[in-house]
Amino acid sequence: MAGPLGDCEARLARARALVEDRRLDTVRAWKAGHPGGLAIGHMPVYVPRPMLEAQGCLAVALFGGGDQVDIIRGDSYFQSYICHIPRSTIELALTGDLEPLDGVLFPSICDVIRNLGGMWKLLFPDRYSDYLDLPQDFDPEVGGAFYVRELGRIAGELERRGARPLEPGALREAIARENRRRAALEAMDALRAREPWRVRASEAYLIARAGAALPAQEHATLLEEFLAAAALREVRYRDNVRVVLVGAFCEQPPFELVLTLERAGCDIIHDDLQLGLRAIDGEIRVPEGADPLEALARAYLEQGTAMASRYIGEGEKGVALVRRVCDAAADGVVFAAASFCDPALLDQPMLERALEGAGIPFTSFKFAENTGQFQVIREQAGAFSDAVKLWGKES
Numbered sequence: 520m521a522g523p524l525g526d527c528e529a530r531l532a533r534a535r536a537l538v539e540d541r542r543l544d545t546v547r548a549w550k551a552g553h554p555g556g557l558a559i560g561h562m563p564v565y566v567p568r569p570m571l572e573a574q575g576c577l578a579v580a581l582f583g584g585g586d587q588v589d590i591i592r593g594d595s596y597f598q599s600y601i602c603h604i605p606r607s608t609i610e611l612a613l614t615g616d617l618e619p620l621d622g623v624l625f626p627s628i629c630d631v632i633r634n635l636g637g638m639w640k641l642l643f644p645d646r647y648s649d650y651l652d653l654p655q656d657f658d659p660e661v662g663g664a665f666y667v668r669e670l671g672r673i674a675g676e677l678e679r680r681g682a683r684p685l686e687p688g689a690l691r692e693a694i695a696r697e698n699r700r701r702a703a704l705e706a707m708d709a710l711r712a713r714e715p716w717r718v719r720a721s722e723a724y725l726i727a728r729a730g731a732a733l734p735a736q737e738h739a740t741l742l743e744e745f746l747a748a749a750a751l752r753e754v755r756y757r758d759n760v761r762v763v764l765v766g767a768f769c770e771q772p773p774f775e776l777v778l779t780l781e782r783a784g785c786d787i788i789h790d791d792l793q794l795g796l797r798a799i800d801g802e803i804r805v806p807e808g809a810d811p812l813e814a815l816a817r818a819y820l821e822q823g824t825a826m827a828s829r830y831i832g833e834g835e836k837g838v839a840l841v842r843r844v845c846d847a848a849a850d851g852v853v854f855a856a857a858s859f860c861d862p863a864l865l866d867q868p869m870l871e872r873a874l875e876g877a878g879i880p881f882t883s884f885k886f887a888e889n890t891g892q893f894q895v896i897r898e899q900a901g902a903f904s905d906a907v908k909l910w911g912k913e914s
C-alpha cells in the first residue's frame with residue numbers, strides 16, 4: 520500500500536495527466552457515461568460553473584494550448600500584437616481537439632475574448648457559443664438584476680440544446696458541491712502559505728487545474744485526498760522568499776516557468792493563476808427560502824475578487840493587493856502578465872504605486888504560454904529573491 524508520500528505522488532500524477540489532456544479524453548469519457556449530457560467549454564476568467572452543473576452539463580475550463588501546441592493556422596486569425604491564448608484556442612478547435620464540446624461560453628473579460636467569441640461563431644456556426652456579459656455595476660438592483668437575467672437567458676439556451684431545465688433544488692445542490700470544492704481549495708492555499716515547503720506552488724497549481732474538466736464533487740475529493748496526504752508526508756524546510764504572483768489570471772504561463780521561480784528561491788504563497796476557480800471569496804451563501812440563482816449572482820457582486828476584469832475604483836485593487844501581501848506575510852510581489860494582456864498590464868502601474876506606498880518590493884516580467892526560454896527569468900527572480908533576503912521590506 521502506498522504511504523503518504525506515495526499518496527501525494529499518485530494524486531499529482533493524476534492531476535498532471537488531467538492537465539495534459541489536450542484532446543479532452545476525460546470529457547469524451549464523461550459524455551460516454553452521461554448520454555445526452557452537454558460538455559460546455561468556457562474561457563477564463565469567471566463563469567458560474569454551478570449553474571451548468573445544475574443543468575446536468577460538464578463545465579470545461581479552457582486555457583489554450585500552453586506550450587504543447589504548434590500554431591499553424593491560429594496565427595492567421597489574429598493580429599500579432601495580442602496575447603497568445605486565442606491563437607492556440609483556435610488551433611485546438613481547428614485540429615478537432617475541442618470536438619467533444621457541445622458549446623463554449625466567452626465571458627466578458629476583454630476585447631480579445633470578445634473577438635475570439637465572434638471568430639468562433641464564424642468558424643463553427645452550427646455549434647452553440649455565447650457571450651456571457653458579466654456585470655460591471657455591483658448594485659443588486661441594477662447589475663444584479665441584469666446578471667440574473669443574463670444567467671437565465673443562457674440557462675434557456677442550454678435547455679433548448681438538451682440540457683435539463685434550471686431547477687432551484689438542483690442549483691442549490693450544485694452550489695453546495697461548489698462550496699465544498701472552494702473550501703478544499705482554500706485549505707490548500709492556506710497550507711501552502713503556512714508551509715510552502717509542504718505544498719509547493721507548482722503542486723498546488725496542478726491539483727487546482729486538474730479540476731478544469733471535473734465536476735465540483737470529484738475535484739473536491741481530489742483536493743481533499745491530496746491535502747490529507749500532504750499533511751503527513753516528510754518534507755524538508757526551505758528558506759526561500761515568500762512572494763505573491765500577480766497577473767497570470769487568464770493565459771497561463773508554461774508550467775516550467777512556475778518551477779523556474781521555485782528554483783530561483785521564490786515560494787509562491789499566493790497567486791491569481793487560473794483565477795476562475797477562486798473568483799468568489801468564500802462560501803456562496805444561499806439563505807433558506809432564497810432564490811439560488813440570485814444568490815449565485817449576489818456572490819459575484821459582493822464576494823468577487825478584486826481582479827483585473829472587474830471595473831472597480833482605482834485604489835481598491837491596490838488596497839486589496841497590499842492586504843493580500845500582509846495577510847500572507849509575503850516578502851514581495853512578482854508581476855507576471857501574459858504579453859499584450861491589456862487587463863493585467865493596465866492594472867499593473869496602479870498596483871505598483873500601492874506597493875511602493877506600502878514599501879513592498881516587487882519585480883515584473885512578461886511571458887507567453889509557449890515561452891521556451893527561462894534563463895533570463897531565473898536570473899531576474901534569483902536576483903530579486905537575493906535582494907529581498909539581504910534588504911527585506913522597507914519599514
Ligand code: SF4
Binds near residue numbers: 602631861
Ligand atoms: S490574456 Fe489578457 S488580453 Fe489575452 S484574452 Fe486573457 S485577459 Fe484578454
